[in-house]
Amino acid sequence: MIRRPRSATFPLSILALSAGAACHRGPSAAEALAAEYRETADRIVTASVNGGGAWQKLSDLTDEIGPRISGSPSLDRAIAWARDTFVKDGQARVHLEAANVPHWVRGDESAAILAPFSRRLPILALGGSVGTPPGGLTAEVAVVSSFEELAVLGDKVRGKIVLYNHPMQGGPEAGPGYREALPFRVTGADRAAPLGAVAVLVRSLTAHSLGAPHTGWMKYAGKIKIPAATLTVEDAALIGRLAARGDEVKVHLDLPAQTLPDVASSNVVAEIRGREKPDEIVVIAAHLDSWDLGQGAQDDGSGVAMVMESLATIRRLGLMPRRTLRAILFTGEEEGRRGAKQYAADHRAELGKIVAAFECDAGIGAPLGFVTDGVPAWSGEARAFAGLLNPIGAGAIIPAFPGEDIDELKGGGVPRLGLAVDLGHYFDVHHSAADTLDKIDPANLSRGVAALATMAYVVADRPERWVEPPVVPADDAGTWDDAATPRP
Numbered sequence: 001m002i003r004r005p006r007s008a009t010f011p012l013s014i015l016a017l018s019a020g021a022a023c024h025r026g027p028s029a030a031e032a033l034a035a036e037y038r039e040t041a042d043r044i045v046t047a048s049v050n051g052g053g054a055w056q057k058l059s060d061l062t063d064e065i066g067p068r069i070s071g072s073p074s075l076d077r078a079i080a081w082a083r084d085t086f087v088k089d090g091q092a093r094v095h096l097e098a099a100n101v102p103h104w105v106r107g108d109e110s111a112a113i114l115a116p117f118s119r120r121l122p123i124l125a126l127g128g129s130v131g132t133p134p135g136g137l138t139a140e141v142a143v144v145s146s147f148e149e150l151a152v153l154g155d156k157v158r159g160k161i162v163l164y165n166h167p168m169q170g171g172p173e174a175g176p177g178y179r180e181a182l183p184f185r186v187t188g189a190d191r192a193a194p195l196g197a198v199a200v201l202v203r204s205l206t207a208h209s210l211g212a213p214h215t216g217w218m219k220y221a222g223k224i225k226i227p228a229a230t231l232t233v234e235d236a237a238l239i240g241r242l243a244a245r246g247d248e249v250k251v252h253l254d255l256p257a258q259t260l261p262d263v264a265s266s267n268v269v270a271e272i273r274g275r276e277k278p279d280e281i282v283v284i285a286a287h288l289d290s291w292d293l294g295q296g297a298q299d300d301g302s303g304v305a306m307v308m309e310s311l312a313t314i315r316r317l318g319l320m321p322r323r324t325l326r327a328i329l330f331t332g333e334e335e336g337r338r339g340a341k342q343y344a345a346d347h348r349a350e351l352g353k354i355v356a357a358f359e360c361d362a363g364i365g366a367p368l369g370f371v372t373d374g375v376p377a378w379s380g381e382a383r384a385f386a387g388l389l390n391p392i393g394a395g396a397i398i399p400a401f402p403g404e405d406i407d408e409l410k411g412g413g414v415p416r417l418g419l420a421v422d423l424g425h426y427f428d429v430h431h432s433a434a435d436t437l438d439k440i441d442p443a444n445l446s447r448g449v450a451a452l453a454t455m456a457y458v459v460a461d462r463p464e465r466w467v468e469p470p471v472v473p474a475d476d477a478g479t480w481d482d483a484a485t486p487r488p
Contacts, residue, residue, distance in 0.1 A: 033384065034381075048453055051309070051449070054446060058297065061081065067296050083096060099339045101265040101331055103262060105258060106255075113239070122232055123231060125215070125229045142163070143163045143244075144163070160197055165236045167233075168181040185202050185205055193222060213231055217334060227255045265331040267343055269326065269329075272325040274320070274324040283328055284456050285340075287304070287333035299431065302363055302364040302445060304329055305445065306452050309453075314457055325456060337408065344409060367393065372418070373401065377468070389450070394450070
């Protein structure tokens with residue numbers, strides 16, 4: 001969801017923490033410890049890059065099940081498939097843990113330009129949006145590129161549809177560009193409603209929509225709720241040009257979206273039990289749900305496949321770390337991280353025994369290494385461990401936000417790392433109908449398994465555990481995909 005920072009191609013200046021980064025063992029001791037795992041790391045990497053298990057799992061999930069929005073029968077099928085696949089792989093303690101998730105449905109939506117000419121508009125309601133009145137609504141469009149421009153217009157937007165035509169940067173700046181554009185999707189309706197707007201449209205959060213709108217979650221904080229939807233980059237730019245030359249643009253929206261009562265769902269859990277300290281746990285996680293279009297291949301089918309195959313690879317190699325490796329496939333991430341929140345609540349007493357958590361939720365461009373918050377005391381050792389992955393180009397430790405779901409474990413002082421990948425093309429398909437299996441590079445997927453399995457195994461097997469002080473979790477208004485203020 002992604003949603004990460006997930007930033008795009010990471011600047012070279014932060015591709016690795018400095019050699020002097022703090023480490024409680026000291027840099028030389030960290031390197032010596034990492035060297036003890038060289039042979040094991042080589043075995044894991046070789047088995048991963050030469051294996052096709054992750055691709056097969058991802059193919060099964062995307063082609064046989066497809067999109068998996070919260071509350072849908074397809075998500076239920078994905079949960080059952082994941083449970084059964086863990087069992088076939090021989091994993092231990094495979095089980096489901098209950099969590100309620102939102103049930104929002106978009107319905108048969110449509111939109112069109114009525115003036116200055118007639119043209120159908122591909123459109124997607126934003127997740128969580130209310131619907132239009134029966135039969136839809138028609139109004140003039142007021143175009144802005146910022147909240148400052150909206151404030152200048154003030155009550156001149158009364159009775160109009162507000163279009164946030166904010167271009168998102170692509171390429172190496174896609175990550176920062178996404179964070180800059182995200183508030184228009186999440187809070188745009190709340191900003192326009194008090195001024196009298198009847199609906200909002202948001203330019204898709206991508207540099208290249210290629211004729212397909214990109215959806216995502218939005219939130220209402222105010223009492224007035226107006227419909228919200230997303231347009232393609234091309235159509236948002238068109239309406240912007242028409243308005244700029246003085247044309248009155250009228251649009252008809254018919255959005256039958258509605259939110260139904262929450263439904264029961266489940267997180268899927270499986271383990272390799274630790275040989276010496278089974279009560280201490282290293283978590284590897286991804287989320288099973290997706291949006292209701294495309295196949296959810298990048299977001300987050302690829303993460304699901306890497307987590308499942310990492311556990312399978314370690315088991316096939318006969319490796320049993322000191323601590324337990326626990327795979328968690330969360331439900332309901334796209335619409336508020338419901339599964340992760342429920343897991344953190346249900347396992348609150350156990351948080352002190354989770355010695356690290358890894359998340360895969362950034363698609364699968366070429367793996368670069370791992371991201372983690374700031375420069376923790378254990379980052380020097382993490383950098384040494386990541387160095388085992390230099391042969392596949394995944395040896396960096398990058399200071400950035402590690403992931404939405406594992407952020408729920410922050411209050412327990414759990415060290416958190418996210419798989420870092422090149423996001424240069426991630427947002428081209430993010431949350432769109434184009435998020436399909438053909439966009440996945442099988443070689444990158446295999447290298448992602450190699451990186452995750454190696455790093456998780458070494459952290460689970462090292463003699464001592466990393467220590468990080470507990471942190472009070474940020475208010476929900478700080479999350480990447482479902483909140484008002486994106487993560488820094």
